Amino acid sequence: xxxxxxxxxxxxxxxxxxxxxxxxxxxxxxxxxxxxxxxxxxxxxxxxxxxxxxxxxxxxxxxxxxxxxxxxxxxxxxxxxxxxxxxxxxxxxxxxxxxxxxxxxxxxxxxxxxxxxxxxxxxxxxxxxxxxxxxxxxxxxxxxxxxxxxxxxxxxxxxxxxxxxxxxxxxxxxxxxxxxxxxxxxxxxxxxxxxxxxxxxxxxxxxxxxxxxxxxxxxxx
Numbered sequence: 001x002x003x004x005x006x007x008x009x010x011x012x013x014x015x016x017x018x019x020x021x022x023x024x025x026x027x028x029x030x031x032x033x034x035x036x037x038x039x040x041x042x043x044x045x046x047x048x049x050x051x052x053x054x055x056x057x058x059x060x061x062x063x064x065x066x067x068x069x070x071x072x073x074x075x076x077x078x079x080x081x082x083x084x085x086x087x088x089x090x091x092x093x094x095x096x097x098x099x100x101x102x103x104x105x106x107x108x109x110x111x112x113x114x115x116x117x118x119x120x121x122x123x124x125x126x127x128x129x130x131x132x133x134x135x136x137x138x139x140x141x142x143x144x145x146x147x148x149x150x151x152x153x154x155x156x157x158x159x160x161x162x163x164x165x166x167x168x169x170x171x172x173x174x175x176x177x178x179x180x181x182x183x184x185x186x187x188x189x190x191x192x193x194x195x196x197x198x199x200x201x202x203x204x205x206x207x208x209x210x211x212x213x214x215x216x217x218x219x220x221x
Contacts, residue, residue, distance in 0.1 A: 036071035
């Protein structure tokens with residue numbers, strides 16, 4: 001089992017709960033911090049001292065309490081940590097949905113486990129610790145279900161026309177003219193922007209490129 005764990009969590013009660021779960025599994029060499037900058041500093045210091053951490057457990061969102069911080073969220077922290085210690089294991093423990101970014105980081109081997117803060121999250125964290133220690137990835141059942149629900153969108157023909165134009169390299173501002181030429185309605189820029197924003201919101205994407213890649217994987221384009 002893991003010997004040395006760093007917890008980055010800005011809520012004290014959640015922090016204590018995570019520590020208890022670790023202690024129940026016999027992991028006693030733990031350090032907890034409330035800020036991402038402090039987490040990166042502890043990681044660097046441990047590497048310098050020749051006693052690196054085995055595992056980082058971090059939330060995604062950290063509240064701004066007017067204390068100046070260069071790293072403002074957990075996903076940015078993970079990327080910074082991976083640059084200095086690529087082999088460290090990472091488990092995300094969060095109540096927030098950032099499914100598109102999290103899935104991308106799973107694919108890039110930057111995240112090893114995802115536990116959603118919800119009922120039975122203590123049990124799911126224990127499962128995550130055991131599975132990630134075996135060099136496998138873990139997503140708690142409720143996080144999988146949540147992502148699946150977020151990733152369910154019924155594409156209309158209008159949606160597919162928009163995505164296909166994006167795939168062809170047509171900008172949003174150019175789309176009304178192309179749609180009008182093909183006698184497709186609606187064709188206004190506002191209608192196009194509303195559908196694009198809806199698709200990205202439902203699917204958890206932040207960029208048009210992610211939406212196009214998703215539709216390509218589904219065989220729509």
